[in-house]
Amino acid sequence: MSVKDFIEKDYYAALGVPKNADADAIKKAYRKLAVEFHPDKNKGDAAAEERFKEISEAHAVLSDQARRAEYDEVRATSASGGYRNPGAGAAGASGGFDFSDLFGGAGSPSGGFGDVFGDLFGGGRGQGRRRGPRRGDDYETQTSISFVEGIDGATVSLRIATDAPCSVCAGSGAQPGTRISQCGTCQGSGQVSRNAGGFAFAEPCSACHGRGRVVETPCSTCRGRGIAAQTRTINARLPQGVRDGQRIRLKGKGGAGEPGAPAGDLFVTVKVAAHKLFTRSGKNLTMTVPLSFSEATLGADVKVPTLHADAVTLRIPAGTSSGKTFRVKGAGVKNSKTGDGDLLVTVEVAVPQRLTESMKAAVEAFKDATAEMDVRADLFGEQ
Ligand SMILES: [Zn+2]
Numbered sequence: 001m002s003v004k005d006f007i008e009k010d011y012y013a014a015l016g017v018p019k020n021a022d023a024d025a026i027k028k029a030y031r032k033l034a035v036e037f038h039p040d041k042n043k044g045d046a047a048a049e050e051r052f053k054e055i056s057e058a059h060a061v062l063s064d065q066a067r068r069a070e071y072d073e074v075r076a077t078s079a080s081g082g083y084r085n086p087g088a089g090a091a092g093a094s095g096g097f098d099f100s101d102l103f104g105g106a107g108s109p110s111g112g113f114g115d116v117f118g119d120l121f122g123g124g125r126g127q128g129r130r131r132g133p134r135r136g137d138d139y140e141t142q143t144s145i146s147f148v149e150g151i152d153g154a155t156v157s158l159r160i161a162t163d164a165p166c167s168v169c170a171g172s173g174a175q176p177g178t179r180i181s182q183c184g185t186c187q188g189s190g191q192v193s194r195n196a197g198g199f200a201f202a203e204p205c206s207a208c209h210g211r212g213r214v215v216e217t218p219c220s221t222c223r224g225r226g227i228a229a230q231t232r233t234i235n236a237r238l239p240q241g242v243r244d245g246q247r248i249r250l251k252g253k254g255g256a257g258e259p260g261a262p263a264g265d266l267f268v269t270v271k272v273a274a275h276k277l278f279t280r281s282g283k284n285l286t287m288t289v290p291l292s293f294s295e296a297t298l299g300a301d302v303k304v305p306t307l308h309a310d311a312v313t314l315r316i317p318a319g320t321s322s323g324k325t326f327r328v329k330g331a332g333v334k335n336s337k338t339g340d341g342d343l344l345v346t347v348e349v350a351v352p353q354r355l356t357e358s359m360k361a362a363v364e365a366f367k368d369a370t371a372e373m374d375v376r377a378d379l380f381g382e383q
């Protein structure tokens, strides 16, 4: 007989007695049925033989006080879906039940059985299987930094409403000046194993709530939880090169854990402001610099600002087209690991919108001087 039998079979129904029937009633019912379905009286009747077996099995269990108690508990527990993964030591404590029946799955009836054992051996949904003190919660927050801070990294102050270690008891949960001792129920492990219906259940120790220690007098501020709600200001260092919208994980800066458990993490979503001159492109910075027509044509030394250092002078060669890009090495995003990026300067020839008389005369003269030049010659060459 296995636990599976216990769950599947209704021995009370088999004997036709109520669940609270006493030993006498069970004995009486069994005798009556045993006589009726005895193989000697029902030769060749397979159904009667089957029924006789059923009656005998029911009687064997229900007439034995200890086994009946086990049977009742297994039925009650399985009906409520309360099975949990047996913890360490389950094999030793299995009380002679056949666990292999459970694993095999052969002949698994439809109905609740599969669900019960899915929970039992499927493992790891973790519901209600908390072991020991709880890790702190993770927190989310956001912060805004300037463009330059995004490039260089920045130390930011983050104000967060969060669970923090209780300041009165320093997170121990004990009223200051009182003793904390090891839990005598679980010997400090935080877990106890309970034996029920042949299963060993590992569960958090109820005496210490899984903490392994007990406080004599709980802290009156946090009622022994060791955790109190607080507004905290956290100074955090954001790394170099944070991009707009990036989510940074600050390990251990989240909610405090229960005594003995680690704190959660803090996740910071960073908004990086735009810059009026520079745009980020990976590790490089880009910018657009206007050139006058004469600078582009004759060439010029042009002063260009950089994000960090002084302005640099860019040598624009004669005959530079609008849209040409120049590279200023090392003037991009600082990165101590992968090396600094570059500043990419794209020039754009500025066309004057208003001309004075003398400017107009100069341009007219230029036009006459270049009358022989056809800038669109390529469009109408040999096809
Ligand atoms: Zn406290």
Ligand SMILES: [Zn+2]
Binding pocket: 183, 184, 185, 186, 187, 188, 189, 190, 191, 205, 206, 207, 208, 209, 210, 211, 212, 213
């Ligand atoms: Zn305990």
